[in-house]
Amino acid sequence: MRFVCRCEEVTEEEIVRLAKEGYSLEEIKRMTRMGMGLCQGRTCLRIAARIIAGIQGKDLSEIKLPTSRQPVVPVELGKLNEAFVKSKDE
Amino acid sequence: MKNYDVVIIGGGVIGCCVAYNLSKMGLKNVLVIEKDYLSSGSTGRCGGGIRQQWGTEANCRLAMESVKIFEQLEEELGEDIEWHQGGYLLLAFTEEEEEQFKKNVALQQRVGVPVRLVTSQEAKEIVPALNVEGVRVASYCPTDGHANPSKVTIAYAKNAKKNGVDFLIGREVVDGIVDDEGGNKVVRGVVLDNGEKIYADKVLNAAGAFSREVGMMFGVEIPTTSYRHQILVTEPLERFFDPLIISFYHHVYFRQEKAGGVVMGYGDPKELPSTKVNSTFDFAKTMAHQILDLMPVLRDVRVVRQWAGSYNMSPDAQPILGTVDGVEGYYQAVGFSGHGFMLAPAVGRAMAEMMLGKDTFVDVSYLSVNRFKGGVDTSEVAVV
Ligand SMILES: Cc1cc2nc3c(=O)[nH]c(=O)nc-3n(C[C@H](O)[C@H](O)[C@H](O)COP(=O)(O)OP(=O)(O)OC[C@H]3O[C@@H](n4cnc5c(N)ncnc54)[C@H](O)[C@@H]3O)c2cc1C
Numbered sequence: 001m002r003f004v005c006r007c008e009e010v011t012e013e014e015i016v017r018l019a020k021e022g023y024s025l026e027e028i029k030r031m032t033r034m035g036m037g038l039c040q041g042r043t044c045l046r047i048a049a050r051i052i053a054g055i056q057g058k059d060l061s062e063i064k065l066p067t068s069r070q071p072v073v074p075v076e077l078g079k080l081n082e083a084f085v086k087s088k089d090e
Numbered sequence: 091m092k093n094y095d096v097v098i099i100g101g102g103v104i105g106c107c108v109a110y111n112l113s114k115m116g117l118k119n120v121l122v123i124e125k126d127y128l129s130s131g132s133t134g135r136c137g138g139g140i141r142q143q144w145g146t147e148a149n150c151r152l153a154m155e156s157v158k159i160f161e162q163l164e165e166e167l168g169e170d171i172e173w174h175q176g177g178y179l180l181l182a183f184t185e186e187e188e189e190q191f192k193k194n195v196a197l198q199q200r201v202g203v204p205v206r207l208v209t210s211q212e213a214k215e216i217v218p219a220l221n222v223e224g225v226r227v228a229s230y231c232p233t234d235g236h237a238n239p240s241k242v243t244i245a246y247a248k249n250a251k252k253n254g255v256d257f258l259i260g261r262e263v264v265d266g267i268v269d270d271e272g273g274n275k276v277v278r279g280v281v282l283d284n285g286e287k288i289y290a291d292k293v294l295n296a297a298g299a300f301s302r303e304v305g306m307m308f309g310v311e312i313p314t315t316s317y318r319h320q321i322l323v324t325e326p327l328e329r330f331f332d333p334l335i336i337s338f339y340h341h342v343y344f345r346q347e348k349a350g351g352v353v354m355g356y357g358d359p360k361e362l363p364s365t366k367v368n369s370t371f372d373f374a375k376t377m378a379h380q381i382l383d384l385m386p387v388l389r390d391v392r393v394v395r396q397w398a399g400s401y402n403m404s405p406d407a408q409p410i411l412g413t414v415d416g417v418e419g420y421y422q423a424v425g426f427s428g429h430g431f432m433l434a435p436a437v438g439r440a441m442a443e444m445m446l447g448k449d450t451f452v453d454v455s456y457l458s459v460n461r462f463k464g465g466v467d468t469s470e471v472a473v474v
Pocket residue numbers: 099100101102103104105123124125126127128129130131132133134135136137138139140261262263264296297298299300304319320321355398399400401423424426427428429430431432433
């Protein structure tokens with residue numbers, strides 16, 4: 001058993017199974033939580049894209065990677081609130 | 091050339107749920123067309139909340155029917171949808187809200203929603219981490235809940251496929267095929283972005299944020315407008331509260347998802363109409379400020395991701411369902427105004443019944459577009 005997404009413990013087998021059923025990377029992400037953990041898919045999404053491309057006979061460039069979203073690193077709500085208060089003071 | 095009984099435009103929760111219900115009722119020659127991927131629209135960006143606490147009798151009934159379906163949906167579809175019947179706790183901070191809550195709860199109880207008014211102290215007992223300072227009263231319904239919207243959508247789609255429904259993913263509908271028969275329009279099908287034509291007896295507009303644009307392809311004017319709504323999720327925590335909590339005063343709702351993260355949204359009253367779904371730092375800051383007022387224990391908890399989606403608003407914040415006079419074969423299920431996920435199971439079944447010419451199991455006739463002919467009246471006030 002090999003984990004592709006370590007944060008959410010999603011295995012290669014699971015991705016292979018869903019890719020064979022025809023699901024896209026975005027759909028698999030939402031079905032398994034792959035890439036939705038603390039690291040936000042920094043490594044696993046690319047590995048998964050390669051697996052899916054292989055199984056579905058697609059070129060890697062045809063596999064759309066999910067939009068990378070803010071925050072780039074996890075940030076505390078308290079810090080965000082400090083920024084809010086500061087922007088109101090200015 | 092392909093010929094279908096029904097073509098559904100949009101692979102969100104509504105499109106997939108109608109497709110499933112049609113197939114369950116025996117109609118298999120159905121095609122769902124989705125331009126991106128299943129649940130890529132509002133559905134996959136949604137808060138996942140499911141409540142029965144509404145301000146009109148008809149809305150309460152519709153929501154109650156949906157909850158009944160959600161309660162057994164994992165069994166019916168054979169898939170995990172992360173259904174969690176943890177209730178909804180609505181907080182009133184102003185005198186006006188208190189009055190409104192009292193009226194709503196009386197109405198809801200009359201219709202049979204197991205809701206009750208609770209004091210701020212009781213609210214604190216239900217959610218010990220909540221800061222109840224300033225809460226005048228709260229309303230609590232333990233049979234409300236939440237679920238994972240993408241999983242619900244994909245589960246509906248999977249079962250529809252099993253029943254014989256076709257799905258066309260990654261193709262956009264760019265036009266309608268409409269004949270003019272003696273002044274009456276008759277829908278014949280759709281045109282795709284690659285020029286291909288697909289013929290159908292009936293077409294359902296389930297295009298979410300793009301409902302208005304898709305309506306125009308069939309010569310139908312729909313009074314809907316889309317607005318961006320932003321949302322974020324924290325790192326996972328052990329479950330420490332069950333209900334979805336709403337404060338209309340803070341324009342905030344939040345819940346703890348199955349994986350442990352706290353999902354929270356803020357409906358910015360200054361948002362202008364658009365179909366954009368980008369995220370802003372302003373939202374993250376405001377959201378943090380509001381949530382820490384309501385739940386100060388979250389101060390050191392980290393945000394891992396933020397995103398945005400669309401509310402497709404109708405003039406009275408209620409969905410627009412059914413046929414349109416003078417356009418035969420055209421159906422719509424649009425304008426869900428930020429609560430289309432929770433209504434999907436009941437609406438999906440009722441729309442399928444309507445499209446098959448049957449009586450609907452719950453009244454949805456009051457949601458016809460014809461209601462706007464004489465202006466807008468019963469606005470649903472309870473929307474964040
Ligand atoms: C931040 C946020 C929080 C929310 N919270 C809740 C909540 O807690 N509870 C709740 O009940 N609701 C909530 N909602 C509202 C809910 O998400 C929507 O009402 C619901 O998902 C609508 O489903 P739909 O299938 O109509 O639309 P969508 O999911 O948007 O589906 C429409 C689909 O049609 C496709 N499409 C559009 N045009 C075309 C075309 N021309 N050709 C082919 N395909 C097309 C789109 O790509 C899209 O996938 C929330 C929404 C947002 C944005």
